[in-house]
Amino acid sequence: MFNIKHQNTIENAVKANHERAFYSQYPEHPKAYGENAAEQGENRYKALLQQPFKQLLQTGETSWAGEEVSPYTQEALGITYPIFSPDELVHRAIAAAPQWRNTTVDVRADILVETLEAVKERFFDIAYATMHTTGQSFMMSFQASGPHANDRALEAIAMGYHEGNRYPASLMWEKPMGKTSLQLKKNFRAIPKGVGLVIGCSTFPVWNSLPGIYADLVTGNPVIVKPHPKAILPIAIVVAAIQQVLQEKGFSPALCQLAADTSTALITKTLCEHPGIQLIDYTGGSAFGNYVEALKNKTVFTEKAGVNSVIIDSVADIDAVMQNLAFSVSLYSGQMCTAPQNFFIPAEGITTSNGRLSFxxxxxxxxxxxxxxxxxxxxxxxxxxxLQNENTLERAHNAGKLGAKVILEGQPLINEEFTHARGCTPSILEVSSNDKHIFEQELFGPVLLLIKTKDTHESIQLARQMAQQHGAITCAAYTTSPEMKEKITEEMNGVFTPVSFNFTGFIWVNQHAAFSDFHVTGGNPAGNASFTNPEFILRRFVWVGNREVAGS
Amino acid sequence: MFNIKHQNTIENAVKANHERAFYSQYPEHPKAYGENAAEQGENRYKALLQQPFKQLLQTGETSWAGEEVSPYTQEALGITYPIFSPDELVHRAIAAAPQWRNTTVDVRADILVETLEAVKERFFDIAYATMHTTGQSFMMSFQASGPHANDRALEAIAMGYHEGNRYPASLMWEKPMGKTSLQLKKNFRAIPKGVGLVIGCSTFPVWNSLPGIYADLVTGNPVIVKPHPKAILPIAIVVAAIQQVLQEKGFSPALCQLAADTSTALITKTLCEHPGIQLIDYTGGSAFGNYVEALKNKTVFTEKAGVNSVIIDSVADIDAVMQNLAFSVSLYSGQMCTAPQNFFIPAEGITTSNGRLSFxxxxxxxxxxxxxxxxxxxxxxxxxxxLQNENTLERAHNAGKLGAKVILEGQPLINEEFTHARGCTPSILEVSSNDKHIFEQELFGPVLLLIKTKDTHESIQLARQMAQQHGAITCAAYTTSPEMKEKITEEMNGVFTPVSFNFTGFIWVNQHAAFSDFHVTGGNPAGNASFTNPEFILRRFVWVGNREVAGS
Structure with a gap:
């Protein structure tokens, strides 16, 4: 019999999930983890370089391969990973499933929180691994792949625990029949759908994968983690930590397997189409995402591309607004899925508390x-x-050729610590509201479009159209008018896009806080799922109720 | 400002939904509704015959048509219904939507319970209408289209109320930042997906449609109700009652419209493919159901065909078991989606408490x-x-040609009250476990197959395979062995099929009780949705969270 060691943590997380006030289990400040933690993590990271990655509890590999290159040094990390056949991965997952499926959700949740505690011990290893695969700054690497990812994972565990306990495991149903009654013993089981596949991306290899991994596991499904071949290390460390805890607790490490592959021998489609895979979580480009969504007989959760808008109508303090927006667009060079791209500004300019400003x-x-x-x-x-990859750099370099008026040309990035860093400062382009062919595409990376509109009504109409047709994960809006605020909310919410109003200071539209902000709504083409709403959990299992004549 | 008149009813229903003990808001005994209610209902039903149906609050029809025929008298009811163009129906629904969408879920739930109270006043009109369109007995017509349907509708309302109130409408989010803090005002909105379409079937025109209708409405979506052209009247009476209450409460009756059509000019596909339709609930055959499920950009809830199994392993009292099963297969001549069809019996026979019985x-x-x-x-x-229609009669007549050994040949039905009733007593066929081509099809109607298997393990394996490949809504099993019970549960639940064990006496596998038994699990080919699990509600709206810098 297991004790539920982390019951308080889980129940607090369930409560936080529902209250949606500020809540965090894992502090976002590196300092909270001890003075030497960063240095030790860096050393552990360095010790992994130029080696086969041996932390996984997986055997039977067919070869070893790896192709990661640091965007900061542009040198190969030289790490190789064990490569497995898709069939082998699926068969091992299926073999591991029954014991996990037949474990209560309480025990599963408890063990999974324990894995998060083990991951916490590797936060700094993961931070350096993230930095040198994605190109994120150290601070973002630490926060996004460490405490923020763990918080989102805990959110999924808590939702699984809550939903898995929604109905009684067993009860006596008694129907009055005049002077007598009819009795049935009933039991309700949350039956996991099968084997999950979580397909990662190259920019947020941990943050975007943990919710799907933990949602699969808490609901009783084994999971196969298929990272982007250019960003394996951060999630490999996480998977290894999870496997270690599973094994310690008497479960098969095959419940959570790493499925590394290479650019020249991708196994993603083979896994997606494998009849043994029932659940797929995907983060990445829309073309592949649409393919995943169209697969038959799979339950699919996607986060794809979108075009995020900023509607500028009227402001109190223009400088505070512009500082906030400058930071939002510069953060990780526009490679966040939440980064704003299209800025809609009325041709007649805007009002500020210091008077009118022209366009x-x-x-x-x-x-x-x-x-x-x-x-x-x-x-x-x-x-x-x-910049994570050359395509993004090239897109930034070619921004001037899009046919727009160039307001600011991107310059080579100067990074004194990493003189070979791949980078480019933001390009700012000006277009008119007629140039839809330019601004209706996602220009992933440091390219922004300032769009001159007839008025704010046209700005709203275009932002709405972009979200509806091309997807949007966020929308920022600046207005001092309550009526305009209501209109923007109504119109953008109507295409299932959340709005952040009048952000200035230390809060940016790019940020989504676990336990409070849903990430992606699931209602527009930017994705069909949401971290972590109830559907994100419920679609991974099926409620089945059995009945039995009492005493039979 | 509205008062929530039915708050107790709604909250009791939410509690019942979660506890899953016996619960019913609408008594199933006709006597509970007063001594003269049945007679008055019959008179009101008769007054509708040979007339245009004028109770709807819908105008702008292009014509009037109707083709219902009583399976009891085989005479036309002579009722015509207003026919509308699909575009007109969708446009009216869209126009009615904003006011309803912007009403709180509490008020919507309250008004919807009020509509159920209005429907209750028509239970007996609906019962006679159901009887003379579906061929159900009077008692089943009354219960299934009356109290049981209303209970399932209330279940959906309660689930919508619960889920719609899951997150706070607004709150202050405060993140500690050392000595200061960051404050955001947040609000959470459950945004309805759009216009719903509920496609009914000819055998359970009310019971199978009400959950979708009320699930759409409680979550803020207008709904268009498209009945089977041979079974319009029962649901037309319900829609009229709903429209009346909506209008009384100051809402547009176009929030719930009837979309009658005719066999020769069906509008179902046009409505399904209409870009203004976002949600579809469907009950009926698998071919059309698969078409509905494959539609792009629609949220779809289906109940299709299945092959329900009975596994007979060992019994205490064979006569009690056989009486129970005989009733199950005879009830409404096997036209219930929950009716058992395939009976797996070991070749070596079974044990009973009075000794062994041969096959x-x-x-x-x-x-x-x-x-x-x-x-x-x-x-x-x-x-x-x-029998609702000629196809079912013909299938029953042709049962002997399936290539099986005929154990009992169906005979013309003798009904003294309705001498022209369309009917046929059950045909019983015997096949072997090799005759999969015979028993893997749904033989909708009064045809049963007794399948001789090697042993109970083969019975289970075949029942499992049928459920997985062809779908199953129910499975009954008879066993006195705890190990076999566990194995049957594990295997059938593994293909998302519930099991009812050892039913004898006044409880039959065909029956699913609102507030306790999920109807269809949604996990196998018999359908992708379940009355009423949380997904049945959640997939009809999208959670969107907005943020605002406090004081901005």
């Missing part, structure tokens, strides 16, 4: 704020990070 | 029980009801 003045303020941030030696390189 | 003895007992029931003048006709 051109707004554009100038925006340009100045971006230039000032990226040229700030204490801020620039750390905010921008590095 | 042939079990078959004989089964045949005797069916013959005894259908020939019982007090039971036969009332249990069998009538």
């Amino acid at each position: 051109d003045e707004v554009v100038q303020k925006f340009k100045d704020a971006v230039v000032s941030l990226v040229n700030n030696p204490k801020m620039g390189a750390g905010t921008l990070g590095a | 042939d003895e079990v078959v004989q007992k089964f045949k005797d029980a069916v013959v005894s029931l259908v020939n019982n003048p007090k039971m036969g006709a009332g249990t069998l009801g009538a």
Whole structure:
């Protein structure tokens, strides 16, 4: 018999999930983890380089391979991973399933929190691994792949625990029949759907994968983790930590397997189409995401691309707004799925508490704020990070060829710590509301579009259209008018896009807080799932009720 | 400002939904509704015959049409219904939507319970309408289309109320930042997906449609109700009652519209494919159901066909078991989606508390029980009801041509009250476990297959395979062995099929009680949805969270 060691943690998380006030189990400050933790993590990270990765509890590999390159040094990490055949991975998952399926959700949740505690011990290893595969800054790497990812994983565990306990395991049903009654013993079981597959992306290999991994596991499904071949290490460390705890607790490490592959021998489609895979979580581009969504007989959770808008109608303090937006667009060089891209500004300009600003003045303020941030030696390189891959760099370099008026041309990134870092400062382009062919595409990376509209009504109409047709994960809006606020909310919520109003100071539209902000709504083409709403959990299992004549 | 008149009813229903003990808001005994209610209902039903149906609050029809025929008299009801163009129906629904969407879920739930109270006043009109369109007996017509349907509707309302109130409408989010803190005002909105379409079937025109209708409405979506052209009247009366209450409460009756059509000018596909329709609930055959499930950009809830199994392993009292099964297969002549069809019996026979019975003895007992029931003048006709349509009659007539050994040939139904009733007593066929081509199809209607298997393990394996490949809504099993019970549960639940063990006496596998038994699990090909699990509600709306800097 198991004790539920982490019951308080789980129940507090369930409560937080529902209250949606500020809540965090894993502090986001590196300092909270001890003075030497960062250095020790860096050393452990360095010790992994130029070696086969041996932490996994998986055997039977057919070969070893790896192709990760640090966006900061542009040198190969030299780490190889065991490669397995898709059939082998699926068969091992199926073999491991029954014991886990027949364990109560309480015990599963407890063991999974224990795995998060084990992952916590590797936060800094994971941070350096994330930095040197994704190009995120150290701070973002630490927070996004460490405490923030763990918090989102806990959110999924808590939702699984809550939903899995929603109905009584057994009860006596008694129907009055006049002077007598009819009695049935009933039991309700949350039957897991099967084997899960979690397909990661190259920019957020941990944060975007943990919710699906933990949602599969808490609901009783084994999971196969298929990282992007250019960003394996961060999630490999997590998977190894999970496997270690599973084994310690008497369960098969095959409940959570790493399925590394290479760019020249991708196994993603083979896994997706494998009849032994029932659940798929996907983060990445829309073309592959649409393929995944169209697969027959699979339960699919996607986060794809989108075009995020900022509607500027009227502001109190224009400088505070522009500083906030400059940071939002520069953060990780626009490689966040929540980064704003399209800025809708009325041709007649906007009102501020210091009077009216013309369109051109707004554009100038925006340009100045971006230039000032990226040229700030204490801020620039750390905010921008590095570009994960060459395609993004090329897209940024070619921004000037899109046919728009170039307001600010991207410059080579100057990073004193990493002189070979792959990077480029943001390009700012100006277009008119007629240039839909330019702004209706996702320009992933450091490219922004300032769109001159007839008025805010047109801005809203275009932002709405973009979200409906091309997807949107976020929308920021600046207005001092209550009526306009209501209209923007109604219109954008109507296409299932959340709105963040009047963000200035230390809060940016890019950020989604676990336990409070849903990440992606699931209602527009940016994705069909949401971290972590009830559906994200419920679609992974099926409620089945059995009945029995009492005493039979 | 509205008062929540039915708050107690709603909260009791939420509690019942979760506890899953016996619960009912609408008594199933006709007597509970007053002494003259049945007669008044019959008179109101008769007054509707040979007339245009004028109770709907819908205008702008293009024509009037109707083609219902009573399975009891085989005469046309002569009722015509207003016919509308699909575009007109969708446009009216869209126009009615905003006011309803912007009403709180509490008020919507309250108004919807009020509509159920109005429907209750028509229970007997609906009962006669159901009887003379579906062929159900009077008692089944009353219960299934009256109190049982209303209870399932209330279940959906309660689930919508619970889920719609799951997150706070607004709150202050406060993140500690050292000596200061960051404050955001947040609000959470459950945004309805759009316009719903509920496609009914000819055998349970009310019971199978009400959950979808009320699930759409409680979550803020207008709904278009598309009945089977041969069974319009029962649901037309319900829709009219709903429209009346909506109008009284100041809402548009177009929130719930009837979309009658005719066999020669069906509008179902046009409605399904209409870009203005976002949600579809479907009950009926698998071919059309698979088409509905494959539609792009629609949220779809289906109940299709299945092959329900009975596994007979060992019994205490064989006569009690056979009486129970004879009733199950005779009830409404096997036209219930929960009716058992395939009976798996080991070749070596079964054990009973009075010793062993050979396979042939079990078959004989089964045949005797069916013959005894259908020939019982007090039971036969009332249990069998009538066959809804000619196809079902023809299938029953042709049962002997399936290539199986005929154990009992179906006979013309003798119904003294309705001498022209369309009907046929059950046909019993015997096949071997090799005759999969015979028993893997749904033989909707009064045709049963007794399948001789090697042993109970083969019985289980075949029942499992049928459920997995062809779908199953129910499974009955008889065993006195705890190990076998566990194995049957594990295997059938593994293909998302519930099991009812050792049913004898006044409880039959066909029955699913609201507030306790999920109807269809949604996990096998018999359907992708379940009355009423949380998904049945959650997939009809999208949670969207907005944020705002406090004081901005």
